[in-house]
Amino acid sequence: MNHTTGAMIGAIPAVRFEAVTKRYGQVVAVDHVGFDIAPGTLVTLLGPSGCGKTTTLRLIAGLEQASDGRILIDGTDVTALSAAERDVSMVFQSYALFPHMDVMENVSYGLRAMGLKKADAAARAAEKLALVGLSGYEKRQPSELSGGQQQRVAVARAIVLEPKVLLFDEPLSNLDAKLRRRVRDEIRGLQQDLSLTVVYVTHDQEEALAVSDRIIVMRSARVAQDGTPRELYNAPASRFVADFMGDANLLEATVGEHHSETAKVSVGPLSLDLPHRGIAPGPAALAVRPHSVRLTAGSAGRGGIEGQVTKAAYLGDHMEYMVATVSPKTEIFATAADVNRPHAVGADVAVHLDPESIVLVGND
Amino acid sequence: MTRPTPHQNTFPARNIGAWLLLAWAGLLILPWYKVEGGFFSFGWLADFAAHGPAVLRGLHDAPWLLPLALPLLAATWLWARRRTAGLAVAGGIALVWMAVEGLAIIHSGWGFGWLAALAGTKGPVQPGMGWGAVIYALSMLMLVAADFAGRGWCKGDRFVIGSLLIVIATLVIFVAYPLLSILSSAVRDNSGNFAPALFTQKLFDANIWSLDCLIGGNRCGVAWNTLFVAVLVGVLATALGLALALIALRTQIRAKWLLRGLSILPIITPPFVIGLALILLFGRAGMVTEFLSHHFGIPRSRWIYGVAGITMAQVLAFTPIAFLVLVGVLQGVSPSMEEASQTLRASRWRTFRTVTWPLIRPGLASAFLISFIESMADFANPLVIGGNYNVLSTDIFFAVVGAAHDQGRAAVLAIVLLVFTLAAFLIQRQWIGKRSYVTVGGKGDGGTPAPLPGGLRIGAYGIAVPWLVLTVVVYAIILIGGFVNQIGRDNTPTLQYFLTAFSVEKGVGGWFLSGSAWPSLTMTMTLALVSMPFTAAIGLLTAYLLDRQRFAGRALFEFLAMMSFAIPGTVVGISYILAFNVPPIQMTGTGLIIIISFVFRNMPVAIRAGLANLGQIDKSLDEASLTLGARSFATLRRVMLPLMKPAIVTAMIYSFVRAMTAVSAVIFLATGRFNLATVYIVGRADVGEYGIAIVYAAVMIVLMMIVLVGIQFFVGERSLGRRREGVDAMPIAA
Ligand SMILES: Nc1ncnc2c1ncn2[C@@H]1O[C@H](COP(=O)(O)OP(=O)(O)O)[C@@H](O)[C@H]1O
């Protein structure tokens, strides 16, 4: 895996996974996963439900013990250590605030477990509460807080020990849609202000793109791709990543002979010159984002694919179309900014692809 | 900020050192053997040589104790080298040797016949183990735990492994070992010689298996008798329970009082009380019998003494249990499923038949099997009302206390009974447990349950109402029966019985409790109170291990822990007598054995309370605590315990109340000094002194009621407040 970014050269990774595997009986939840996480960055584990994100996170926390492989935190092998002994904190999906303790007791819990005096613990806890904007809420019970406030308490409780790594498991999933964007930005802000190392789990690619320094895409217990948001979006390593990172249309294509950086790629009647990105000649796929598909009325001329509109939906600021094509035989999802002269269902259209925003991906 | 250094890499020197010190104390200072007159009289200090520690005894007259020093020396050597690997071997050898020498040499010589034959002598003797042995064994167990933790078992958590080993050890000693003792005495004759032929002869005895009654003979074997009643009671109690549950949850009544009342009754009622009340109603001189013979000339008869009486009493006693199971099941049927069916144009009857009924069917089987087990295990009702109709539990009792005094026969009968109840228990857990679709106490997702179809409602009322009336009459009889001269015949009020049992007089030294019931009542309360915290502690610890820890053999562990639920009290009683009458663990005749029997009889109730409570505590709470640097013990103390208050209270109350009302196991263990309320009452009833028996039973019921309602009122409403459901949903079995 060669994803070493500039920031990491020479630095000891905050978290390092070396071929880590976690098995539950027959189920392999995490399969030979390896990655490095640079200190002070926010890295997202992204993937569909059940792909092993939470398990990976819990392996970092020490809530699960690896079946195989090594886990290093800040250069130290922690594979055999329990959660209580790792310098890692976690913000749980349910927040997991202790219901029998007030906000102050919750936040100072870790300090007290370390053996700090009550007054000292309270002083440091108050500091963190101020950081998340909850000064004055010390005596509240968790049940007397809104969802967003509960989450901030959970964050304060997690950062009070100034852990080497802070973990979030789908932190936005219990919030309503309006709050999500705000909380997301708050987490990112806090991470940047305090230079925290954060591992963040989500299944929402938009959220991942918005907050991450780096994204690790997972698929059925393995790492599918690991890179910056831009790399993942613009240069997905596989059909899966391309699809997952933004509803790409995947068109069957054939790669011809390579000419230095590019290759002739034929898709249906079209023949395009595209960067081959190391994909061998033979069958492959083209990832085409819906917004880079252009539809024109009438039958296709040169440079277009013939199709017929099967669905058209008006969404206020844009249109969404589904176009059935014969060669290649598929359905293409397209969006268009022009809402005033929509294509009707049943109309013949020509589908134009913008070579600049098409990516060639290998069959996987 | 850095956290304390990880402990896997550091050797837990202080902790292991402390256990080593204790082990040495157990071996070198404390009396190894049981001290007559009790350890805390400290008489053993005066006669140190005779009651001395293992080393002294070893050098003097018990050389087989000396090898016990070797594993301890080895462990100490390991400790000095700061190693845990190997402690398990040392500890294991020590424990195995203790078991071997303890079983091989008993108070009367060699413990095994073949040893005596081999040696040709009577052999050396030794008394039962004492505090030294207990402390030594416990320390050795903890050393084993330290080794396992060092190997990374249970995430290297010494507290978890230590608790696990302790719970397993106590289960082995107080559940498994007594059961094995039954097996071992079943295959021996009464002088202790191995006699397999006698065993088969006893096992296939006509008294147990004969089917004469089917072909016109006068009686069937006791196994068939028991089975017949149990099936009958299972069917009737389940039907009644279902009717009541449907009424409580699916009609306009939705009676809270019905639920409350029925969930409390079986707990506070000593099991034989219903039998007694039935005698007072339908016995030869009973109220109803009197009335019928006086007004209608129907001749008095003894019909109630026998299968009719047992069945009636048990159905009355166990219907509430079936009811509670079925309420749980019925509550688990989400109303939205029934609503879905109705929106699909199904009639109410069709909805019930095609949706509700299939969903509750596994619950019905469960209720049946639980009532079946309860009926088989019931000892007191057959005792007071069974007449000549023998069942297994009473036969076991009479085999040991009667003139026959045939322990081998008692053991064989106990095995037969145990096989029946365990089979039912297994079926209930393995087969129905997995087939059940409804999660008891699962999330309700709103909606109102479908009302019952008309015919079904009438049917439910039709069987439930007479039962309720009979129940009310039974309890009324118990509460007032002791305060009239002779209920039915002579209804003049009297305090005569009450005063005989509970009078308080002023004597020379001040007031004293002169009533005949006081000694047994205070003794019972003392023993029940002492057993209470232990039951709660071990039950909740077990629940915690089951719910929150993953380890190899967890399923087996759970099975063992819950199995004691299915062991009839009579079997426990006889097994304790057989196991603990002789060294190595000699406890009969003490209060301790009664307390221990309370603890292990009631442990499943505490486990259930704990599991119900833990199920409502999000697992991420403990995980949050762990990631914040608190180890499992600190997490248990600071997060789990405060949240488990409802379970603690429930477990304590229920174990107390159940201990107070228990009879079947302790009737074997009670002695003149350690007499118990229930045993006393059964004794009075047995000699026909119904007045005192009834007054005493009424006092017990009222007392239990006050305890239950009082605690629910004072502690319950406030601190149990938010987590009510967990407490109410707990199935209770008497
Ligand atoms: N405790 C467990 N026992 C058995 N299987 C588990 C357990 N936890 C997770 N799994 C399985 O591991 C896989 C990955 O789960 P998870 O890490 O929770 O996925 P994600 O968080 O990506 O949705 C799933 O197939 C899940 O069923």
Ligand SMILES: [Mg+2]
């Ligand atoms: Mg997850």
